[in-house]
Amino acid sequence: MADSPPLQVGERVRIHLDADHWRSAGWFEGTIIRIDPYSAHRSFYWVELDVSAEPLQSGRTSLVSVLNPRNIVRA
Numbered sequence: 652m653a654d655s656p657p658l659q660v661g662e663r664v665r666i667h668l669d670a671d672h673w674r675s676a677g678w679f680e681g682t683i684i685r686i687d688p689y690s691a692h693r694s695f696y697w698v699e700l701d702v703s704a705e706p707l708q709s710g711r712t713s714l715v716s717v718l719n720p721r722n723i724v725r726a
Contacts, residue, residue: 661682664681666700674707675703682699
């Protein structure tokens, strides 16, 4: 994503959830609702999913934070 403009609140994205932490693994679509800076080069992207996902440790959720840029792409 270095060549494209930075993601913004309100943008539609796809995020990847891996099977190591999620029962619902794979790509999910949603909307960025908040961006929290983490470092000079990374941010947490808070994404409200279109459908709920199920983590391994607790109940279903529709709000996920993404730090790794490989796991978030424009929809």
